[in-house]
Amino acid sequence: MKIGLPLAVFSSAALLGTAWSRAEQASPGAADSPSPTATPVVFSPQTLADLRRLQQAAINSDYAYRQVAHLANNIGPRLSGSTQAAKAVEYVAAELKGLGCEVQLEKAMVPHWVRGEEIAALTQFPGMAENTTQKIVLCALGGSVPTPAVGLTAEVIPIENFDDLKSLPREKVAGKIVLFNYHFDKEMAAEGHGGEAYGEAVVYRGSGPSAAAKKGAIACLIRSVGGSDYRLPHTGATNYSGDAPKIPAAAVTAEDANLIVDLARQGPVKMKLVLTPQTLPEIESANVIADVKGTEHPEQVVIVSGHLDSWDLGTGAIDDGAGVAVSMATASLIRQLHLKPKRTIRIIAWMNEENGSAGSKTYAKEHAKDWPNHFAAMEIDLGADHPVGLNIHAKPEVKTMLAPVAAVLQESGAGILRLVEHCGADIESMEKIGVPAFSPIQDNRFYFNYHHSAADTLDKIVPKQLAENAAVVAVSAYALANAEQPLPR
């Protein structure tokens, strides 16, 4: 699955949003003269004019920034089941109601996991000064079971990957703490393939603990999945498999992983680990669903969405307060310009994307009968950096049909249309049954330096770039809602 982008896409011209040559514009059919085989009109002149107005209004609006600022700063971290997540549901619903949307809360039962203490230190290692320890910075993985309250102490066995684990005899692992020291590929991320680098490494967070437990490990550590410096651990959900004991699981910072590996090369290394998370009973929460009703086909919906829940270490500004704010901005801009979409534009703030996807699973269950009326679905969940275009998960013809929209998007430096295999976790059930899916192509070179860490805070968002994302999303959503032709499935 390619989420990343070739470096060329992030050439300085593209990043600055300045014009680049037609040849580089990957949107066949974007030529000014009509093609010899007369194709039916997809977007009326009126719609195209409205798209340009929407784009200008979005670029000049600070609405999305004010919304993400409120979510991140006033409400704060929004882990599923938390008081802040509940407050965020209330807040977003009220804001969208205030814009005149038809708002409903779609109830979903979500996990309620609460982080506790997380303390670790090396208590034995080669060359140590007497009666000292080396502090290890880590965080529990979402869903982790606790250690005994007094902690556990065991030798740490650093390995790189699953093959290394396979090659170790059981007695080398049993009773030990396994450390998966799989490196997040920072160079790959720097070349614009942040998503791909993440995908390669995140499997250790998901499956590492159970794999280690199957060989008798009593706890599992992973090297943080991300590019962050400054000794910040990166949290995220782990997935215990049903056929392995649940063992405590944590992510150590890249720096601490390096430290452990270096010392373990010289001799045995023991760690004391204390993790006291709690898994409380599931709790009721909700997706916020807000409709800007269509005038001609109100039953047909174009979804514009981000997820409202976040991890608990930072304040969920880039993941995914930004996505929710940009989605809300679409409704705000349409109201501001008194536009009337032909189809319903449905803003959704999903609950529980991070650790269970209960919100999107509930939506899929409740609306499956209505999939034929789901005209298109969009999700924004890769931060807030400069967008260069639109990802499309649909028949290739859709890309051709959207060429006139790409020409408008190009005005803000986002004219690339790209066919991809996947556009977003919360809209996956729709993707699978053939609903055309979309997401902005965002510069993700820096996203994974902050993602899921304590540094996911508002200052990482450049207001102008967030506004550019709002422009791409509002333009695309309104274009889809007003397309004169159905999209092939």
Ligand SMILES: [Zn+2]
């Ligand atoms: Zn996210």
